[in-house]
Amino acid sequence: MFLPSIVVACLLPLQVVASVTIRKTGRGPTGYEVDFRYVNKTAERVLIGGGIQPFTDQFHTTGTSYRFNGRYDPHDYQPGDFYVSNPSPQLPAEPLYKWPYDMTSSDDGVWTYTAPLPSGIYSFAYLVNCNYAPNCSIDTGHLVIDPDLPPFQNVQGDQVASSFQVPFDAKFQASPELNTNFDYALDAPKGHRGVVRTANYTSPGSIHPAPDVHDFSIYLPAEYGTIPGKKYPLLYLSHGAGGNGADWENLGRMSHIMDNLIRLKHIPPTVVVTPSFYNLDPSGGKFIYGNKSHSVPVPPAPHVRQNFEKYLFPWIESHYQVCQNASCRAFAGLSMGGVLAYEMYVNATDQFDYYGMFSPATNGPYIDAASVAANPGLMRKGIMVAYGLYDFVFPQARELQTALDGVGVRYLNRVTPFGSHYWNTWQDELWWFGVRVLWKPLPFGVRTGRGRDL
Ligand SMILES: *[C@@H]1O[C@H](CO)[C@@H](O)[C@H](O)[C@H]1NC(C)=O
Ligand SMILES: *[C@@H]1O[C@H](CO)[C@@H](O)[C@H](O)[C@H]1NC(C)=O
Ligand SMILES: *[C@@H]1O[C@H](CO)[C@@H](O)[C@H](O)[C@H]1NC(C)=O
Ligand SMILES: *[C@@H]1O[C@H](CO)[C@@H](O)[C@H](O)[C@H]1NC(C)=O
Ligand SMILES: *[C@@H]1O[C@H](CO)[C@@H](O)[C@H](O)[C@H]1NC(C)=O
Ligand SMILES: *[C@@H]1O[C@H](CO)[C@@H](O)[C@H](O)[C@H]1NC(C)=O
Numbered sequence: 001m002f003l004p005s006i007v008v009a010c011l012l013p014l015q016v017v018a019s020v021t022i023r024k025t026g027r028g029p030t031g032y033e034v035d036f037r038y039v040n041k042t043a044e045r046v047l048i049g050g051g052i053q054p055f056t057d058q059f060h061t062t063g064t065s066y067r068f069n070g071r072y073d074p075h076d077y078q079p080g081d082f083y084v085s086n087p088s089p090q091l092p093a094e095p096l097y098k099w100p101y102d103m104t105s106s107d108d109g110v111w112t113y114t115a116p117l118p119s120g121i122y123s124f125a126y127l128v129n130c131n132y133a134p135n136c137s138i139d140t141g142h143l144v145i146d147p148d149l150p151p152f153q154n155v156q157g158d159q160v161a162s163s164f165q166v167p168f169d170a171k172f173q174a175s176p177e178l179n180t181n182f183d184y185a186l187d188a189p190k191g192h193r194g195v196v197r198t199a200n201y202t203s204p205g206s207i208h209p210a211p212d213v214h215d216f217s218i219y220l221p222a223e224y225g226t227i228p229g230k231k232y233p234l235l236y237l238s239h240g241a242g243g244n245g246a247d248w249e250n251l252g253r254m255s256h257i258m259d260n261l262i263r264l265k266h267i268p269p270t271v272v273v274t275p276s277f278y279n280l281d282p283s284g285g286k287f288i289y290g291n292k293s294h295s296v297p298v299p300p301a302p303h304v305r306q307n308f309e310k311y312l313f314p315w316i317e318s319h320y321q322v323c324q325n326a327s328c329r330a331f332a333g334l335s336m337g338g339v340l341a342y343e344m345y346v347n348a349t350d351q352f353d354y355y356g357m358f359s360p361a362t363n364g365p366y367i368d369a370a371s372v373a374a375n376p377g378l379m380r381k382g383i384m385v386a387y388g389l390y391d392f393v394f395p396q397a398r399e400l401q402t403a404l405d406g407v408g409v410r411y412l413n414r415v416t417p418f419g420s421h422y423w424n425t426w427q428d429e430l431w432w433f434g435v436r437v438l439w440k441p442l443p444f445g446v447r448t449g450r451g452r453d454l
Contacts, residue, residue, distance in 0.1 A: 019037050019038060019146050019147070019149055020037075020146070020162075020164050021035040021037075022164060022166055022167075024167075025116075027172075028116070029076075029172060030116040030117060030166075030172050030173055031116075031171060031173065032117060032118075032166050033117075034115055034116075034166065035112065035114045036048060036103065036111075036113045036114070036124075037110065037111070037112050038111045038112075038144075038146065039110050039111070040111060040128060040144075041108070043109070043128045045102075045129055046102075046103040046105070046126050046128055046129075047101055047103065047126075047130055047136075048101035048113060048124050048126060049101065049125060049126075050123060050124045050125025050126075050143060050145075050160065051122070051123030051124055051161045051163070051251070051423075052122060052123070052124050052133075053084060053422065054069065054071040054083060054084070054091070054100075055070060055072040055073075055077065055081045055082065056069040056070035056071065056072065056083070056084055057078070057080055058080065058177060058417075058418075061084060061390050063389065063390045063394050071091065074115040074116055074118075075100070075115060075116060077116055077117075077118055079172070079173055079174060079175035079176075080175035080176075080177050080178045080180070081118065081180075082118075082120075082178070082180050082418035082424065083120070083422075083424065084420035085421055090135075091133075091134055093131075093132050094131065101113060111126075118166065118168075118173050119167060119169075119173055119180055119182045120165070120166055120180070120182045120424050121163055121164070121165045121182065121185060121251070121252065121427060122164055122166065123162065123163040123250070123251050123423070124161055124162060125143045125144060125146065125160060125161045126143070126144040126145075126146065127142045127144075128143075128144050137160075137290055137291070137292050138160045138290040139290070139291045139292055139293045139294065145161065146162045151163070151250045152217075152249045152250040153198065153246045153250060154199075154200070154215045154217070154246060155209045157288070158209075158215075158246050158289055159246050159247075159250045160290035161250070161251070163251055163253075165182070165185050165186055165253055165256070167186055168181040180418060182424065182427060182428075184256075184261075184427075184431050185252075185257050185260075185427050186256060186260075187256055187259075188260050192222055192259050192260075192262070192263040193222055193255075194219055194220050194222045194224065194258060194259055194262075194269075195219070195220050195224075195255075196217060196219045196254070196255035197218060198215060198216075198217045198218075198245070198246060199215065199217065199218055200213050200214065200215050201213070201214055201215075201311065201312060201315040201316075201319075202214075202311065202315065203280065204311065205280065205281035205282070205307075206279060206280055207279045207281065207286055208279035208286065214279070214280060214311070215244070215245055215246075215276050216245045216273055216275045216276060216312065216316075217245045217248070217274045218271065218272065218273050218274075218320070219249075219254060219258050220271055220320075221258065221259075221262055221269035222262075223269045224269065224321065230321060231322055232270060232320075232322055232323060232328075233267075233268060233271070233322075233323055233328035233329070233330075233438075233439055234272075234273065234316070234322040234329050234330070235271070235272045235273070235329075235330045235438065236272075236274075236275060236330065236331045236332070236333075237254065237272055237274045237332050237333065237337075237430070238275060238277065238331075238334070238336075238340050238341065239276070239277070239334065240333070240334045240335030240336045240337045240338075240361075241298045241335060242289075242290075244276040244278060244287075245274040245276035247274070248272075248274040249274070251423045252427050253427065254272060255272075257427060257430050257431055258270065258434070261431070261434035261435070261438075266434050266435045271320060271322050275308060277304045277336075277337070278296070278298075278299065280303075280304065280307045281307070283299070283303075284296050284299055285297075298336045301336075301342070302347065304340055305340065305344060305347060326350060326351055326352055326353045327353050328353075328439065329351060329352045329353065329354070330352055330354035330355065330356065331344040331345075331348075331352045331355055332356025332358060332384075332433060333358065334359050334426045334429070335358070335360070335393065335421065336361050338356075338358050338360025338361060339361055341356060341357045341358075341360070342355075342357055342360060342400065345357075345378070346367060346378070349375055349377040349378060349381070350377060353380075353382055353442060354381065354382040354383070354439070355381060356383075356430075356433045357383070357384070357385045357386070357400065358386050358387070358425075358429040358430070359387045359388060359391050359397065359421055359425060359426065359429070360387070360396060360397050361393045361396055362396050362399070363396055363399075364403070366399070366400065366403030366404075367404075367409075368403070368406065368407060369407055372407050378409065379409060380442055380443050381409075382438075382440060382444055382448075383404070383409065383410075383411035383412070383437075383444070384411060384412045384413070384414060384429075384432070384433050384436070385397060385401050385412075386413070386414035386415070386428075386432065387416070387419065387429075388416040388419020388420050388422075388425040389415055389417050390418075390420045391416075391419055391420055391425065392420075392421050401413065410443065410445065412436055412437050412448065412449055414428070414429055414432045414436075416428045416429060435449070436448070436449030
């Protein structure tokens with residue numbers, strides 16, 4: 001398989017000191033080791049946190065109780081282990097539970113930590129002089145973002161973690177009960193890589209990143225711009241509560257997943273826009289990324305929809321070579337972004353033919369026979385509802401499915417078998433949305449997604 005770019009960086013001239021090195025070891029427990037290196041002469045203790053999650057396995061995890069999670073140290077990795085986000089109850093403080101990502105220092109202030117890690121994406125930041133990782137965030141002043149591996153973001157402060165993706169090694173990670181190969185999110189080979197960048201647009205009322213200026217990120221496939229006049233299918237892909245438009249790339253490697261979906265001919269070249277739904281206007285207060293002591297409400301989905309319809313969608317159509325009709329437009333999102341996707345489905349039905357509700361935090365009211373009678377387009381869409389087996393929105397997602405079943409809407413379903421409410425789940429959901437759903441012929445039937453429809 002192809003190596004992640006961070007490894008390549010280490011092979012460059014010596015003065016380039018990558019702070020995170022991913023090494024193929026050819027030995028267990030995972031076949032890869034990751035070295036973290038951070039220089040701080042005054043720090044007294046440094047933990048690695050900022051998105052690193054504890055490991056568990058299928059036999060110690062349920063969707064209802066996190067108390068019995070394995071919480072394995074990565075050095076104890078066994079095939080079939082995966083990580084889950086751990087919302088409640090929190091990990092007990094030390095000494096009951098020792099956070100495994102504890103760096104050691106030499107006299108010259110060089111902090112290091114090495115761990116075998118399995119395939120997947122890891123987001124992290126250094127927690128300086130912190131004694132309980134789950135409680136240390138940007139607002140407690142303990143969090144330092146890796147200076148050598150800056151996050152993908154528009155303006156500084158838009159993201160509070162860096163990330164890297166570890167490859168799969170079948171010799172050590174293949175498991176009889178669970179496939180945890182995330183190599184579809186590694187760099188595609190050269191010639192197949194699109195570009196991803198952050199961008200601003202004019203959005204009257206916006207309070208971030210500047211007055212009347214709002215932000216999104218955009219993925220343009222490798223082919224984009226090489227064929228005069230060609231317009232591309234367009235996927236809008238939303239973040240969830242507490243996030244922004246840079247999340248899908250910084251925390252989920254959306255561009256690599258798209259490159260590989262296109263390269264392997266699961267979908268034709270497609271443009272992806274990841275919008276930001278906070279700070280569209282001053283109502284609700286200013287959202288500051290990662291600041292847990294300053295919480296602002298998630299803006300209501302109809303409010304976001306109307307704002308996007310007014311400012312974002314026309315901007316994208318007039319600035320990029322994207323298609324201009326519903327048949328080649330999709331809207332998907334995770335968690336509260338899944339709620340937004342549902343809002344688009346119900347109230348912007350004519351704008352999109354494909355919808356992805358990933359780990360949707362929907363809570364009704366849902367469509368019924370009367371909605372369908374008033375808006376028959378609801379029956380002719382390409383929909384996927386996806387969620388993790390250990391996802392805390394599992395009940396909501398099932399309720400949404402029950403409502404769709406109740407009116408006879410045909411949708412595709414993905415239950416991510418290692419899935420909690422986190423980025424490994426959303427990578428998996430985006431991948432399968434591309435493989436099975438995106439741009440497949442309508443209306444959906446029992447053959448949809450069973451062959452390559454391209
Ligand atoms: C080093 O740690 C101190 C706390 O002792 C912190 O204030 C400072 O920002 C850190 N410096 C760097 C370069 O990360
Ligand atoms: C962590 O934060 C929670 C919620 O603020 C608090 O109840 C708990 O005591 C804290 N734990 C530690 C070890 O500081
Ligand atoms: C977006 O606007 C902000 C505020 O003016 C600026 O700092 C940032 O660099 C802009 N981003 C891009 C991609 O132009
Ligand atoms: C986080 O929010 C608190 C409360 O509003 C504020 O006092 C603090 O300055 C904020 N910190 C950062 C880093 O934004
Ligand atoms: C969106 O659709 C739902 C269901 O039909 C409806 O209750 C709601 O009022 C709509 N929102 C707006 C802003 O029209
Ligand atoms: C929609 O756009 C696509 C791509 O631009 C085009 O191939 C298709 O003919 C259009 N369909 C309609 C109904 O306009």
